[in-house]
Amino acid sequence: MLLLSSLHGGGAERVAVHLLNRCDPKLIDVRMGLLRKAGPFLGDADKSRIDVSRIGQDWLTFEGHNSNFYRPDRLLAGAVLAPANIASMIKAHRPHVVMSFLKGMSVLTYFVVKGMGQNRPRWIAREGNNTDAVIDDELTGVASRNIIKSLTRRVYRAADCFLANSHEMARGLHDTLDLDWAKVRVIHNPIDVAKVQRLAREALPVAQERPFIVTAGRLEYQKGHDLLLKAYADSKVARQRDLVILGSGSLEADLKRQAAALGVADRVKFHGFSANPWAWFSKADLFVLPSRWEGFPSVVAEALACAAPALVTACDFGPREVIEDGMSGWVTPPENASAFGGAMDMLLETPALTERFRDHGPARAANFDIARAVEAYTDLFLEQAAAGRRAVALEA
Numbered sequence: 001m002l003l004l005s006s007l008h009g010g011g012a013e014r015v016a017v018h019l020l021n022r023c024d025p026k027l028i029d030v031r032m033g034l035l036r037k038a039g040p041f042l043g044d045a046d047k048s049r050i051d052v053s054r055i056g057q058d059w060l061t062f063e064g065h066n067s068n069f070y071r072p073d074r075l076l077a078g079a080v081l082a083p084a085n086i087a088s089m090i091k092a093h094r095p096h097v098v099m100s101f102l103k104g105m106s107v108l109t110y111f112v113v114k115g116m117g118q119n120r121p122r123w124i125a126r127e128g129n130n131t132d133a134v135i136d137d138e139l140t141g142v143a144s145r146n147i148i149k150s151l152t153r154r155v156y157r158a159a160d161c162f163l164a165n166s167h168e169m170a171r172g173l174h175d176t177l178d179l180d181w182a183k184v185r186v187i188h189n190p191i192d193v194a195k196v197q198r199l200a201r202e203a204l205p206v207a208q209e210r211p212f213i214v215t216a217g218r219l220e221y222q223k224g225h226d227l228l229l230k231a232y233a234d235s236k237v238a239r240q241r242d243l244v245i246l247g248s249g250s251l252e253a254d255l256k257r258q259a260a261a262l263g264v265a266d267r268v269k270f271h272g273f274s275a276n277p278w279a280w281f282s283k284a285d286l287f288v289l290p291s292r293w294e295g296f297p298s299v300v301a302e303a304l305a306c307a308a309p310a311l312v313t314a315c316d317f318g319p320r321e322v323i324e325d326g327m328s329g330w331v332t333p334p335e336n337a338s339a340f341g342g343a344m345d346m347l348l349e350t351p352a353l354t355e356r357f358r359d360h361g362p363a364r365a366a367n368f369d370i371a372r373a374v375e376a377y378t379d380l381f382l383e384q385a386a387a388g389r390r391a392v393a394l395e396a
Contacts, residue, residue: 124162128165233262
């Protein structure tokens with residue numbers, strides 16, 4: 001059973017839907033438990049395999065900026081209603097293995113599983129982000145940050161298995177959370193290369209008057225759109241190309257004001273969430289990801305599959321595991337708008353380099369194809385189910 005707050009969001013939710021739809025039912029009966037039946041990925045999921053909270057769905061709203069989770073009303077709903085719903089779903093389906101996605105759901109699952117005693121399933125805690133950076137973004141007070149970091153450490157150490165989506169993340173969180181290496185596994189986020197490449201050939205939903213560069217991601221501090229706007233405004237790129245921003249989030253109004261203040265509002269196109277971002281990627285002169293931190297940015301692998309030249313930051317964690325620097329893309333330091341803008345100009349003035357990226361990108365993306373990832377997840381689920389049976393036998 002895959003446990004998520006909803007199907008809003010990005011990489012984690014997309015991974016869960018892939019697993020729900022693609023795991024071989026002869027080997028693994030995959031179900032999904034949602035606190036809220038909501039989100040743009042619902043349309044892609046096999047709804048016959050989804051269970052949802054039976055009480056309080058209107059209270060279990062955790063979308064938007066991460067700090068929203070700490071509002072008193074949401075904390076109360078999370079503390080009372082969410083564990084009850086998770087427990088009821090687990091008891092109804094009696095899974096051998098549960099996998100919680102991201103920190104908030106893992107904290108809730110920790111308390112549910114802890115209260116189930118010997119009848120509990122094996123628990124995989126899957127993390128797809130830089131937990132310290134996320135907590136620092138969520139909370140301003142030092143004391144509250146330390147409390148949540150201590151709780152997160154306890155939660156992830158208690159899991160039967162800790163799953164990271166990049167090797168960099170596994171190493172980083174092993175050190176900060178003091179994880180047991182024997183429990184740590186790594187599986188990169190899967191991308192459906194065939195689907196991405198098929199949809200990439202579709203026409204754009206909005207005609208573009210000028211060539212463009214493109215980025216995609218939630219409009220939140222983590223993704224560094226403010227840095228991108230400054231880099232774009234100061235670069236030569238803005239004279240010849242528009243900047244297309246795909247995604248929605250709490251900072252949209254702030255970013256539009258920033259673009260206006262920088263004098264580039266007419267050249268920055270905010271197109272919101274796109275069901276087919278790949279059509280944009282394949283037709284862009286450059287795909288850019290200016291993130292301050294990541295886990296494993298699936299969107300970069302998808303851009304490579306579309307043969308889009310890619311520019312990313314060397315943030316913690318993940319982009320450096322997707323991009324072969326200088327071969328399938330280019331990597332710059334994080335939090336450095338000047339370096340990012342300079343790299344944009346250099347790449348677009350060096351067609352031989354961007355053509356190399358177009359040539360090598362699809363082959364690199366094939367390393368993250370969904371078939372490989374689903375096989376790895378299936379092996380992990382079977383491994384954990386077998387470990388659970390051994391544990392029961394020993395206790396008996």
